Amino acid sequence: MASAARMLKPGLVFFYSSRSGACRRVEAFLAQVLQRRRNHGTFRLYRVDQEERPDLLERFRIERMPTLVIVEDKAVRARLELPRGCREIERFLAPWLH
Numbered sequence: 001m002a003s004a005a006r007m008l009k010p011g012l013v014f015f016y017s018s019r020s021g022a023c024r025r026v027e028a029f030l031a032q033v034l035q036r037r038r039n040h041g042t043f044r045l046y047r048v049d050q051e052e053r054p055d056l057l058e059r060f061r062i063e064r065m066p067t068l069v070i071v072e073d074k075a076v077r078a079r080l081e082l083p084r085g086c087r088e089i090e091r092f093l094a095p096w097l098h
Contacts, residue, residue: 010096011071012043015062017050022082026066029086033093036086042096043070068092 014030016023027047034042048056050065060069060076068089070078080092090097 009042009044010077011046012093013046013048013060013069013071015048015050015057015060015065015067015069017065020065023066026068026083026089029083029089030068033086033089042093070096 014027016027034045050057050062056062062069064081066082068080068083069076070093078092078095080089083089083092
């Protein structure tokens, strides 16, 4: 039987600025990747606006927007700063996608 910790979904944290066009594009790319692969249930998705949660930006050492971070077993497993498109996001998420 799998442990409770292993059954938890990894967290996908999307750090963004609501004022940034690049962040809006990346959000659309991310949605396309998760929908196309039918893996929208793979992650617990968290959206963190830099104006609302500067404490989390500091905690995760986020310096550039947008940034994607995978958190699994209470540790950062991967990060991608300034993703440029669906293919790059899909490659980043590939170890977790089915």
